[in-house]
Amino acid sequence: MRSVVAQGKVPLIGNRAAGAYRVLTYAAPAIAGPARPGQFVSAAVGGPTSAHLLRRSFSIHRAVEGIVELVVSPVGPGSEWLCGLQPGDEVDLVGPLGRPFPLPRDAVSCVLVGGGYGSAPLFWLAEALRARGCHVEMVLGAATEASLFRVDDARRVANGTTVTTDDGSAGSRGWVSDVLGTVISLSRASVVYACGPMGMLQSVATIAARHDAIAQVAVEEAMACGVGVCMTCVLPVVGDDGQTRMTRSCVEGPVFRGDRIRWEAFADGRCLVPADAVGAPR
Numbered sequence: 001m002r003s004v005v006a007q008g009k010v011p012l013i014g015n016r017a018a019g020a021y022r023v024l025t026y027a028a029p030a031i032a033g034p035a036r037p038g039q040f041v042s043a044a045v046g047g048p049t050s051a052h053l054l055r056r057s058f059s060i061h062r063a064v065e066g067i068v069e070l071v072v073s074p075v076g077p078g079s080e081w082l083c084g085l086q087p088g089d090e091v092d093l094v095g096p097l098g099r100p101f102p103l104p105r106d107a108v109s110c111v112l113v114g115g116g117y118g119s120a121p122l123f124w125l126a127e128a129l130r131a132r133g134c135h136v137e138m139v140l141g142a143a144t145e146a147s148l149f150r151v152d153d154a155r156r157v158a159n160g161t162t163v164t165t166d167d168g169s170a171g172s173r174g175w176v177s178d179v180l181g182t183v184i185s186l187s188r189a190s191v192v193y194a195c196g197p198m199g200m201l202q203s204v205a206t207i208a209a210r211h212d213a214i215a216q217v218a219v220e221e222a223m224a225c226g227v228g229v230c231m232t233c234v235l236p237v238v239g240d241d242g243q244t245r246m247t248r249s250c251v252e253g254p255v256f257r258g259d260r261i262r263w264e265a266f267a268d269g270r271c272l273v274p275a276d277a278v279g280a281p282r
Helices: 077-083 116-131 151-157 176-187 198-210
Strands: 006-018 021-027 040-043 056-064 067-072 090-097 109-115 135-142 160-165 191-195 214-218 234-238 244-248 255-257
Touching (some): 006 067, 021 077, 067 077, 067 116, 116 151, 151 160, 191 198, 198 214
Parallel strands (some): 109 191
Antiparallel strands (some): 021 067, 040 090
C-alpha cells in the first residue's frame, strides 16, 4: 500500500551545518506522518519568480512528530537557494514519494552502507531496524573526512560502525567495497541496505550476492518531476517474470533489490536501454 502524498508550502524551522552539508528541518506533519525510511520529497526551488522550473528531490533524513529533515549539499543554484533560506521561510514540498526500504519480518542482522551524504536516510532506517530487534552494522564511506556525514550519530544508532575514506583521512583508506565483505561475514548479515552513488551501489549488490545476502539499494537517478510523469529517471530492472523493463525510479523505486537492476547498462554516467528490454528499439 502506498502512502498518501501531500503537497504544500511548509515553513523551515531549522537550518544547521553538518560538516560539508546542511540539515534543513521543516514543519510538515502531512508529509511526516505517513513517511517511511527510504522515501523522498520533491522541492520547488528558487522562489515564485525563479527560472528553475524543475523540482529537486531529496531523501528524507528523518520524519518524526510532524517534522521532516533533509540533508542538502549546496553544490548547485537550486540546492544553494534552499540552504540559504532562514527559519520562517516557506518551501513547496511534495511527499512522501517513492517506495521505502522493506523491513525484515524477523530480527536479523543487517548492514547499512552509505556514501557521503547519501547515507542520510540510513540513520532513520537503523533506528527502525533496531526497534525490531535487528543487529545493525553501518559502513560509511566518502572521498575525505570532510565529506563524511555524522559518523558520531552512526555510532549511536548502530551496533557497530566502519568508516572508509578514499584518502585515508578518516577510518581505513579505500572504498566501502573493500571492507563490506568482511563486515557481512563477521555480522552474519542476511540483508544489506545501501544509498549512494550508482557505482557504489553496484559494488554493494555484487558483494551482497557473493555472501548470500539480499541487497536493497536506493538509487540516485535524477528525478525531474518525482511523480512518474517525465520518465527521466528510468533504469532497467528485471521483473518477477524475468523480463527487463525501463522502470521509473521515482515511483517503482527509489529502492530496488540489487540483484534486479541491470548494472551493465550503466556507463560513463549514462543508462542505456538493454537490447532485450521490453519495448527496446529493434
